[in-house]
Amino acid sequence: MIWDLHCHLNGIPGRTPDEQMARLIECADRMQIDRLVLFMGTPFLLDPKPEEFRDQNDQVLQAISHWHHRAFGFVYLNPIYESESLAELDRCVANGPMTGIKLWVAKRCDAASVDAIVRRAIELNVVIYQHTWLKTTGNLDGESTPEDLAKLARRHPEASLICGHTGGNWELGIRTVRDLPNVSVDLGGGDPTAGIVEMAVRELGASRVLYGSDVAGRSFASQLAKVTGAEISEADKQMILGQNLRRLMMPVLQRKGVRL
């Protein structure tokens, strides 16, 4: 069972979200990927205004509308617009089919304006995927580091948070979230460097490690390879490739009556 935590429509050929989704599923089938989590639309917007993130979420809602047996959507929010983000969270998750939250690079996630979103996520029992990077070449102004996420996680120990890209510089990202059991790490989006999975499993335990690809910027191939080629047990690979994400999402899936 393979569940991909981290997929985008942006970069997939197609005139509409439906066409893009068909192409995405075609390629996922070649790699035996069962389920896909989508967030954000086209084009990528670093600091979307409310009408823009609503449009991005509409694209994802359209894309998954014929693929509920294969795909989930996470709602894309911008914490700079707190009240509008909370309204969008209710539109897409509380009252819609989406099953998680995506936060990107508009605002660093240790900001107080993120707290209201986290509190609502806890009420709705959904995970928050927070993009994180710690770039040797320097971060964007609003781009969160693993340390920012660690601060957020300490403020909200009951929240289920995902450290996107394992912080990019994964040796540092893994160290930063090591003592935070409510934080899992996403393997997607970086080069397929050898050793990332072995270190993550050693330091965090396999149950906190999640496969994600970051297609269409990345390939399924390079990101699956991190897990399939890792020097870990088959049981750990199965957890990372799908079982862990299924477990994290199970509360909201059950509440929505999603049949697996």
Added chain:
Amino acid sequence: MTIDVNVSLSRWPSRRLPLDETPRLVERLVRHGVTQAWAGSFDAILHNDIAAVNHRLATECSIADNGLLWPMGAVNLKLPNWKDDLKRCHETHGMRGIRLLPSSHGYGLDDPEFAELLGMLSDFRMLLQIAIRLEDPRTQHRLLSVKDVELAPLPSLMKEHPDVPVILLNAFPAANSELASLLATSARVYFEIATLEGLAGLEKQIQLLPPERLLFGSHAPFFMLESAVLKLQESAMPAPIQKQITHENAELLINTLEK
């Protein structure tokens, strides 16, 4: 049958890698059907005694199973008497090619010594590998932080040395498609797929570059070997093109050197 043109032996400077012992790397290559692997040495990134690096590389390759590993010696154009290193690669070790690491060694392809090197490679009938990058600049160790190699000087240089086959390693995405296309169509410049990304990226790439200029490369053991292997599965390609990429193009390249 697969020829991997981009593997390395020895130790990555800033971390141990799961497959950085040659027997373990060889076992993994064989498991995935690699029948020949062109290997450089990570030691060349920082070592100044390049002759010793190349001697160890040649020795290590010679004891691997069934001639699986073909050594690609290192030459650092910023070291004194680099021409002697090149001669030893050719005359002492019988290497078919060399691998340059311009970013790590601090020069660009507009360096006059690079043009001189091309002339010597032409005389020796050797191929040239150029590592456009070894690691994403965003994740590099702060003490090993370097930029990608600029390809802009290459088209004019290749006109002067059209007989030297050049393989650009880890060239995606640094090679923009326009420049890559110019190089691939106007000269004997090849690209390997270790850093090729995107959904079904290979399927897209064969529309942009001539398939006869694409080679299988993994950048193992720094990258997971399986990444390159799975790229062939993710992209739908006609079987003849897949054969070209996995081994036929590399075989042809070598055959032309040996004529």
